Amino acid sequence: MALLDQRQMDCERLRGAGIRPTTQRLGVMRAIREGGRRHLTPESFHRELAESKIRMSLATVYNTLNHFADAGLLRRVGFGERIWFCTNTGEHYHFFDETTGRIEDVLGEQPQVLGVPEPPPGMEILGIDVVIRVGKAA
Template sequence: MKKTDIFKKLRSSGLRPTKQRVEIAKFLFDREKTFHFTVESLNKLLEKKTTSKFALATIYNTVHSFKNAGHLSEVEVKGNKTYFDTNVSNHHHFYDSETSQLIDIDAKEVVIQKIPKAPNGKKIKNVEVFINLKN
């Protein structure tokens, strides 16, 4: 991903391309596979892989901005940490609780034949399938 693309991505979401955002965006989005992380793990990786220094609050701010802009999605995982995913398309997950590892499952890999209808005045927003793994 070119630097200008990152600028565009940020600008088009109303986010000023600051040094920090550009660097975090490059780290998050400039990769082949989707990437799952917590703020804590992202912080550690940024410390290791970049020369810049980021306040923890900035990482929280940035991740939330990216999430609100639709560039990141949040994954529901048991436990108290928030997991994020660079894959924002509709998809599913394997979860290995032994290693706390998430693996994406493409939407077309799961076919649901029957599903109950939404209660009372509600509608279905989306369906997420979570496959828990064991050894």
């Protein structure tokens, strides 16, 4: 596919999500698309962008990733004080390796969550996140 065609598709995807396609946002979108399915931290993604000669401040990276997540282009995965941005926006769960700090998708059949309680009055359940903590076997 021609680079111009892909750029146009990225522009349309951003517009479809209600995001104005600026040069920086298109650079972020391209880096996300070309990197495949993975989990980004703002810091690691900032380094990745810098290595690709896409220059922007860390604050802009934070804001752009959050903006993309708010628009459904990325999925926030977090617990404790850590937050990752998952490029796989479909429903799925995660493994978290407590030894390395790495997070990865649970592939294939997903765990079933049973007995979900009713939300508090005036609230609705937006989703359920399951993080399975793992570590090296003894």
